[in-house]
Amino acid sequence: MIAVIVPAHNEEAQLAACLQSLARAAACPALAGEAVRVIVVLDDCSDGTAQVAAAQRVHTMECKARNVGTARALGAQQALAAGARWLAFTDADSEVAPNWLSQQLCQQADAVCGTVQVRDWSPHGDAVRAQFDALYQDRDGHRHIHGANLGLTAQAYSAAGGFPPLATGEDVALVQRLEERGLSIAWTAGARVTTSARKHFRAPAGFGATLLQLGGALAVLPAVL
Structure with missing residues (x-):
């Protein structure tokens, strides 16, 4: 079984599109009918995120961490307990390509790091987009x-010790542990995800913060590009 873990803190406006894209990816013919379990980790939600997830008929679990590393780790723990052989992670403000999962699996690596593209640059403007295109x-x-x-x-995932309980950089920390253990990583543009460029982002030094940094609004954050 393949599991997809989606952490979500007050994502009622974004989550439906994310889950619909995951449903399409789960139905990709290249998966040959293998089961895909989508787990939304409801992290201290006070809006309608839980209702959106229920309407899409995905698995959910709740926590009060307000910490993306903890939320991802809890979702992974549930997936492993259910017998998942492959763990895929995305965000609630993102939409995956229809062949996202099959592209991850076809890399035949221990881990796959994919790229992202921005859905709408209007929150930042052309100058930030040009900076991003030049660097990414x-x-x-x-x-x-x-x-x-x-x-x-x-x-x-188990060999690397899973996600650490970090509010930002939990993904980087996990990949660094994979590298330290000599596990194979595919760095591919084939597994594609479209994400938001919103300024009201969740991770304090994540992708959204980096876009603000490119625009000069934040000068001291480390770039995560």
Whole structure:
């Protein structure tokens, strides 16, 4: 079984599109009918996120962490207990390509780091988009790490100790542990995810914060591109 874990804190406006894209990816013919379990981790939600998830008939679990590393780890724990052989991770404000899961699996690696593209640049404007395009390597062999586009075997996840309880950078920390253990990582542009460029982002030094940094609004955050 393949499991997809989606952490969500007050994502009622974004989650339906994310889950609909995951349903399409789960139905990809290249998966040959293998079961796909989508787990939404409701992290201290006070809006209608739970109702959106219920309407899409996905698995849910709740926590009060307000911490994306903890939320991802809890979802992974449930997936492993259910017998998942492959764990895929994305974010509630993101939409995956119809072949996202099959592209991860066909890399035949212990882990897969994919790329992202921005759905709508209007919150930032053309100057930030130009900066992003100049710096971002949307190609095979890139070295970008995104929690919105990450997959790995159950064995690799366990060997690396899972996600640490970090509010930002939990994805980078996990991939670094994979590298330290000599596990194979595919850096591919084939597994594609479209994400938001919203300014009211969740991770304090994640992708959204990096876009603000490119625009000069934040000068001291480390770039995660």
